Amino acid sequence: MTDATNSPSTGPMLSADGTPLKKSLQIALRRQKLRALALIAPLLLFVLISFIAPIADMLFRSVENEIVSETIPRTVIALEQWDYEDGNAAAPSDDVYAALYVDLSEAEEFKTHTRLGSRLNYETTGMSSLLRKTGRGIGRMDTDEYTKQFEALDPKWEDPAAWVAMMQSPGVANILPETASAWQSWQRMVTNKNDVLSEEQPEDFIYTMLYRDLIAQPVSAVAAYSGPGAEMLQAADSAVDGFEAISLREQFLDIDKDWADAQIWGTIKAFSSPYTAGYFLSSVDLQQTPAGIEQQPENQQIYMLLFGRTMFMSMVIMGSCILLGYPIAYLLSNLPLRTSNLLLILVLLPFWTSLLVRTSAWKVLLQQQGVINDILVWVGLVADGDRLVMINNQFGTIVAMTHILLPFMILPLYSVMKTIPPTYVRAAKSLGATNWTAFWRVYFPQSVPGIGAGSILVFILSIGYYITPELVGGTTGTFISNRIAYHISSSLNWGLAAALGTILLAVVLLLYWVYDRIVGIDNVSLG
Amino acid sequence: MSKYTKPAVDLVRFVLPLMALAGAVLGFLVGTANGTSLLGTVLGAICGAALAWALSSFIPSKRTGILASTVIFALAGLLIAGPAGIVGGVIVGFVLSWLSYWLSSGSYRAGTPIYATPGQVLWHNTFKFICGAIFFFLIAPILTIIPLSFNAENFFTFTPAMLSFDPEGYSFKHYRDFFTNPDWQQALKNSVQIAPAATLISVSLGTLAAIGLSQPHVPFRRAIMAILISPMIVPLIISAAGMYFFYSRIGLQGTYIGVVLAHAALGIPFVIITVTATLVGFDKSLTRAAANMGANPVTTFFKVQMPLILPGVISGGLFAFITSFDEVVVVLFVGSAGQKTLPWQMFTGLREQISPTILAVATLLVGVSMLLLTTLELLRRRSERLRGMSPG
Numbered sequence: 034m035t036d037a038t039n040s041p042s043t044g045p046m047l048s049a050d051g052t053p054l055k056k057s058l059q060i061a062l063r064r065q066k067l068r069a070l071a072l073i074a075p076l077l078l079f080v081l082i083s084f085i086a087p088i089a090d091m092l093f094r095s096v097e098n099e100i101v102s103e104t105i106p107r108t109v110i111a112l113e114q115w116d117y118e119d120g121n122a123a124a125p126s127d128d129v130y131a132a133l134y135v136d137l138s139e140a141e142e143f144k145t146h147t148r149l150g151s152r153l154n155y156e157t158t159g160m161s162s163l164l165r166k167t168g169r170g171i172g173r174m175d176t177d178e179y180t181k182q183f184e185a186l187d188p189k190w191e192d193p194a195a196w197v198a199m200m201q202s203p204g205v206a207n208i209l210p211e212t213a214s215a216w217q218s219w220q221r222m223v224t225n226k227n228d229v230l231s232e233e234q235p236e237d238f239i240y241t242m243l244y245r246d247l248i249a250q251p252v253s254a255v256a257a258y259s260g261p262g263a264e265m266l267q268a269a270d271s272a273v274d275g276f277e278a279i280s281l282r283e284q285f286l287d288i289d290k291d292w293a294d295a296q297i298w299g300t301i302k303a304f305s306s307p308y309t310a311g312y313f314l315s316s317v318d319l320q321q322t323p324a325g326i327e328q329q330p331e332n333q334q335i336y337m338l339l340f341g342r343t344m345f346m347s348m349v350i351m352g353s354c355i356l357l358g359y360p361i362a363y364l365l366s367n368l369p370l371r372t373s374n375l376l377l378i379l380v381l382l383p384f385w386t387s388l389l390v391r392t393s394a395w396k397v398l399l400q401q402q403g404v405i406n407d408i409l410v411w412v413g414l415v416a417d418g419d420r421l422v423m424i425n426n427q428f429g430t431i432v433a434m435t436h437i438l439l440p441f442m443i444l445p446l447y448s449v450m451k452t453i454p455p456t457y458v459r460a461a462k463s464l465g466a467t468n469w470t471a472f473w474r475v476y477f478p479q480s481v482p483g484i485g486a487g488s489i490l491v492f493i494l495s496i497g498y499y500i501t502p503e504l505v506g507g508t509t510g511t512f513i514s515n516r517i518a519y520h521i522s523s524s525l526n527w528g529l530a531a532a533l534g535t536i537l538l539a540v541v542l543l544l545y546w547v548y549d550r551i552v553g554i555d556n557v558s559l560g
Numbered sequence: 561m562s563k564y565t566k567p568a569v570d571l572v573r574f575v576l577p578l579m580a581l582a583g584a585v586l587g588f589l590v591g592t593a594n595g596t597s598l599l600g601t602v603l604g605a606i607c608g609a610a611l612a613w614a615l616s617s618f619i620p621s622k623r624t625g626i627l628a629s630t631v632i633f634a635l636a637g638l639l640i641a642g643p644a645g646i647v648g649g650v651i652v653g654f655v656l657s658w659l660s661y662w663l664s665s666g667s668y669r670a671g672t673p674i675y676a677t678p679g680q681v682l683w684h685n686t687f688k689f690i691c692g693a694i695f696f697f698l699i700a701p702i703l704t705i706i707p708l709s710f711n712a713e714n715f716f717t718f719t720p721a722m723l724s725f726d727p728e729g730y731s732f733k734h735y736r737d738f739f740t741n742p743d744w745q746q747a748l749k750n751s752v753q754i755a756p757a758a759t760l761i762s763v764s765l766g767t768l769a770a771i772g773l774s775q776p777h778v779p780f781r782r783a784i785m786a787i788l789i790s791p792m793i794v795p796l797i798i799s800a801a802g803m804y805f806f807y808s809r810i811g812l813q814g815t816y817i818g819v820v821l822a823h824a825a826l827g828i829p830f831v832i833i834t835v836t837a838t839l840v841g842f843d844k845s846l847t848r849a850a851a852n853m854g855a856n857p858v859t860t861f862f863k864v865q866m867p868l869i870l871p872g873v874i875s876g877g878l879f880a881f882i883t884s885f886d887e888v889v890v891v892l893f894v895g896s897a898g899q900k901t902l903p904w905q906m907f908t909g910l911r912e913q914i915s916p917t918i919l920a921v922a923t924l925l926v927g928v929s930m931l932l933l934t935t936l937e938l939l940r941r942r943s944e945r946l947r948g949m950s951p952g
Contacts, residue, residue, distance in 0.1 A: 062777060065775060065777055066775075066777050066778065066779055068772075068780070069772040069775035069777065069778045070778070071772070072768045072771055072772025072775075073768075073769045073772040073773060073778070073784060075765050075768065075769070076766060076768065076769035076788065076828065077763055077769070077787065077788070079761075079824070079825070079828075080787060080788055080790075080825060080828060081787070083803075083821045083824065083825040084790065084791050084803075084825040085787065085790070086806055087799070087802035087803040087804075087805065087806035088794065088798070088799070088802045089802075089803050090806040091798070091801055091805055092804055093804035094805055201852070253650065271624060283665065315565065330610045357694050357697070359694070360690055360691050360694060361691055361694050364687075364688075364691045377693070378933070379695050379698055379699050380698060382699065382930065382933060383699065383702060385930075385932055385933050386702055386925070386926055386929045387885075387886045387903065387922070387925045387929065388886055388888070388903075388912070389886070389888060389906045389907060389921040389922070389925075390705070390929075391701065391702065391924050392910065393705065393906065393910055393919065393922050394701035394702055394704060394920050394922070396716070396910060397704065397705060397708060397716045397717070397919070398701055398704060400716065401718065402715070402716070402717055403717055404704060404708075404718065405718055405719055407718065411593055412592055413595075413597070415593035436698065436701060439698060440698075468680065468683075493795075494795075497794075497795020497797055497798065498798060499795075499796060499797040499800075500888055500889060500907065503911070504907070504910050504911060514797035517797055517798075517801055518797060518800075518801075518893075521804060521893065522893070527805065529751065530801055531801065532707070534797070534798045534802070536796060537795060537797075538794060538795070538798050541793065541794065541795055542793075545793050
């Protein structure tokens with residue numbers, strides 16, 4: 034500052050070390066910001082990796098569908114030429130069957146066809162068993178005829194080393210495209226078995242592709258080839274027209290008639306892209322069929338029912354929490370501080386007690402041989418024969434969850450009501466309002482923010498609940514979260530679980546946004 | 561100035577009918593239990609009215625009256641139904657005599673202004689009664705499991721032996737089972753290994769970040785806050801699903817580290833919220849003064865700032881600890897059988913309904929939460945005292 038006063042009045046103000054004050058301030062400010070960020074950074078990084086990344090992974094899984102194009106890539110490309118039409122006549126051409134033959138030969142080696150089967154089975158039932166059956170049958174097709182015919186023509190076709198030499202020459206991929214592509218699969222299969230490529234005779238599907246390539250290529254193209262094995266290739270090219278042809282389509286139909294069904298092919302085509310909306314459609318009881326988006330069959334429409342039930346039960350729980358929480362919060366906020374602190378313990382003790390303890394308590398109380406039924410029977414209000422069914426249904430879930438979530442309603446309500454000055458109600462009464470009017474027109478409107486905050490909190494918490502509905506909900510009292518857990522651990526349909534979770538997350542975030550608008554994130558208080 | 565006197569209560573037209581009604585209700589319950597509801601109702605009404613008359617006419621001392629009638633009714637209960645009847649007798653005697661004094665002494669009007677109409681007094685007392693019932697709803701389930709955990713039988717309900725206070729009906733066998741069964745012991749061990757580790761991570765990182773967040777100029781403050789709070793907002797089942805997918809991708813699913821990381825993430829929002837709240841009341845000039853007197857930032861932090869925000873840090877830590885200690889959804893998915901925690905063991909026990917050892921564990925956990933609640937309350941008071949000393 035001394036420098037600044039000494040400097041000419043026209044120049045910029047300077048700080049102690051001679052830099053302009055403005056710049057010096059900026060540097061200080063930036064340093065402060067960097068220090069704050071450096072303090073936050075470790076935690077931010079930790080949360081990003083351990084929490085945000087998993088959520089992002091889940092969002093990704095809900096649309097990811099790479100399994101089809103990874104397992105049967107050639108079939109997916111070949112199917113691009115084909116369009117779904119209803120009816121069996123519209124099954125695709127032999128090219129598609131040839132592509133599927135190579136794809137499944139490789140998939141069978143790596144056992145990925147079963148995973149593909151389970152994936153497609155979510156969309157069309159029967160796909161899983163069809164693919165398993167085909168996997169078993171694909172090695173026993175009649176295509177060994179081709180192998181035999183090539184071997185009869187020239188014994189060198191039996192020699193793995195000759196194959197390797199020929200397939201490794203640069204020009205061969207141009208004249209034998211399908212064989213070259215199948216050869217890559219063969220290479221992977223051999224490596225997987227820990228065998229040496231030059232010692233294993235290729236399987237039938239390589240010969241089949243060779244036959245298809247030689248038939249398709251004009252003689253001149255093959256004649257132009259001059260790399261290793263050119264001689265035997267040209268000999269084969271001239272003889273191949275006389276070979277006995279085997280229809281791959283017939284071979285597949287021999288394994289299972291379903292391969293003629295356009296529905297099967299339509300499903301494969303519909304789910305061939307690496308990303309799909311199929312899981313989301315399933316989550317709202319729709320399905321993507323070859324013919325377009327349709328409703329699920331009546332008996333499989335469960336998700337809208339579950340979402341509806343989750344919403345409805347959360348509303349009921351929220352309503353009962355308001356009903357039970359409002360009087361308590363009112364009482365607490367109108368009592369002397371000492372008494373209300375004492376009574377607040379009665380609210381905080383359940384709040385702090387383990388969720389499982391409270392759930393087990395309700396299980397003990399509500400079950401048919403439980404405490405409440407015992408008391409009712411003892412008093413004589415209920416006959417011993419027909420004890421009340423209060424658990425494993427919606428009633429049990431609602432009672433237990435109301436009990437568990439009630440503190441989350443009372444605490445925000447209490448903190449709002451504490452700030453309402455009692456003078457307003459007194460003023461209203463002195464102006465002639467009845468007790469009811471004073472409450473309803475003066476007190477209640479001021480407590481509405483508390484109701485809003487508590488309701489949204491209870492609602493958010495309740496729509497994502499899993500443990501309590503699982504334990505006391507039976508079949509009619511379960512929530513959407515139970516279905517998500519089922520798909521993760523039992524049915525292993527992770528994509529559908531992720532899609533259901535994404536929808537639930539979207540609802541929660543929307544509610545949270547509303548909560549933020551009403552209450553503010555910073556005002557979240559903990560007892 | 562005339563001294564205020566309580567308005568006289570009309571014994572015959574007000575107290576006696578009400579007491580007869582209360583007696584009738586209790587008599588009805590006792591009567592139905594014994595198979596004669598009508599006789600019970602009539603006898604109860606007579607008893608109630610007679611008791612009220614006797615108490616208000618002859619025994620002005622409230623304490624003596626209540627004690628005497630409780631003893632009389634307990635003896636009556638013993639005569640009617642044996643040892644189990646004593647409890648019923650004590651309850652009935654106490655309720656009836658207390659009610660009688662409450663009505664006849666006029667203390668039912670306490671808390672309402674002198675000018676309140678009978679209707680308002682009635683509503684005031686009904687409201688109190690409703691609140692009492694709600695408190696009962698909140699607390700009773702938790703209290704019920706405590707006696708049940710001493711059940712000598714493998715039942716989830718009171719046995720006749722328990723109701724007649726037969727010592728044979730009570731035992732510590734479920735507690736013994738908890739302390740000897742290897743499954744439960746393994747679960748306990750896992751719980752006390754996982755929760756402190758997770759707490760340590762969330763408290764150390766969380767406190768630093770909270771201090772950073774409370775600086776005056778933090779870019780993207782709202783966005784950062786939203787990210788850090790998000791584990792508390794996102795439903796547990798979704799967190800569990802996402803962590804299951806992601807952790808199995810990177811090989812952490814089914815490992816101790818995976819569970820600790822997941823629990824630490826869940827505990828962070830609580831630490832952030834409590835510590836930031838404490839820092840709001842923190843006087844920044846204290847750190848400046850310390851720096852002015854030559855303390856480096858580390859010394860300033862540990863000698864000046866830390867002791868002042870310690871209550872907030874500890875209560876944040878307790879929140880994080882209880883979050884991890886009680887958590888079951890995430891550990892169900894992220895953990896494997898090797899990371900079975902107490903809540904997990906309780907969850908499977910409840911689902912398959914194998915043994916009432918769960919109730920013993922639950923009772924112990926209630927004890928733990930009472931301990932935590934007390935600690936938190938003491939911390940809150942200390943924090944308020946400290947803040948009072950340093951005007952913020």
